Structures are given as C-alpha cells and as structure tokens.
Amino acid sequence: MPVSAASIGLSGRSTALPAKDILVQNSGANDVFQEGVRLAMQKNMAGAEAAFRRAIQIDPNFAEAYANLGSILANQNKLAEALPNFQRAISIKPNAPEFHYMLGQVLFAQNKMSDAVEAVKKARDLYRNQGKTQEANTLEQVLKDMTTNRR
Numbered sequence: 001m002p003v004s005a006a007s008i009g010l011s012g013r014s015t016a017l018p019a020k021d022i023l024v025q026n027s028g029a030n031d032v033f034q035e036g037v038r039l040a041m042q043k044n045m046a047g048a049e050a051a052f053r054r055a056i057q058i059d060p061n062f063a064e065a066y067a068n069l070g071s072i073l074a075n076q077n078k079l080a081e082a083l084p085n086f087q088r089a090i091s092i093k094p095n096a097p098e099f100h101y102m103l104g105q106v107l108f109a110q111n112k113m114s115d116a117v118e119a120v121k122k123a124r125d126l127y128r129n130q131g132k133t134q135e136a137n138t139l140e141q142v143l144k145d146m147t148t149n150r151r
Helices: 027-041 045-058 063-075 079-092 097-109 113-129 133-148
Strands: none
Touching: 027 045, 027 063, 045 063, 063 079, 063 097, 079 097, 097 113, 097 133, 113 133
16 A cells, blocks of 8 residues: 555545544534535535635634645645644544544655654554554554655
C-alpha cells in the first residue's frame, strides 16, 4: 500500500470516522461540518475547505474539522499548512488513531521519515489497544512499505 498525501482521507470517508459518528457540543458547527463532508464528496474542495474552517470558528475544539481541513489541504499539496491542523486534531483527541495516521502520511510526503514512522506506529498501537486488529495489521504493512520504499 503506497503512502502519499493524495491518499489522505476525510472524516466520513475511508481513513477517519464516519461523519454520522461525529459528536460535538455545538450543533451549528456539526451542521457546517456535515456540509463540508458533502462538498468534499462532490469534489468541491474550495467549498469543503471553507466549511471546515467555519466549523472550527464555531467550535475551536472540533477535532474532526481540523483533521478534515488538514486532509483537504494535504490533498492540494499544501503540506506545511495541513500539518498544524492534524497536530491540533491530535491535541484535542490524542487517542484517535486515524489522526495520527493522517499526520504520518503528511510527514512522509514531506520526507520526514522518522517522524512519519513514529506517527504511524502511534496510530497502529492505538488501534491495537482499542481491539481493532485489522486496522493495526494494515498499519503494520504501511510501516513496512514506508521503510522499504524510502524516497
């Protein structure tokens, strides 16, 4: 499984939490977030980016909005701008393995191998600790690919 910024997913898609599972205190932020997911799925990345930024303005502790904004930015190859969004998502929800994985993908795309490997290891370990063996095993393979396919 190759690792690249282009493979970074959004909440509501493959890599992170399904949008329906997102719980936030502020329903206004959640409505805007859901709109961002819808726009992203329609390939309207500018609209999705704006929606995730609005959700963050409404609720500055909305980890999934930071992660999705990071994904949108990373998929536009704005890696330096994506990085702090994943870091903020992790600071809010440190036990969310998908955020660590997405951070690892951005770090890998930036050729920061040791940091990328550490982030993916953290994601793998969190999945394992949560009893999600399949996800942990998938990330074990990602780690092997990362170390054998160094750029």
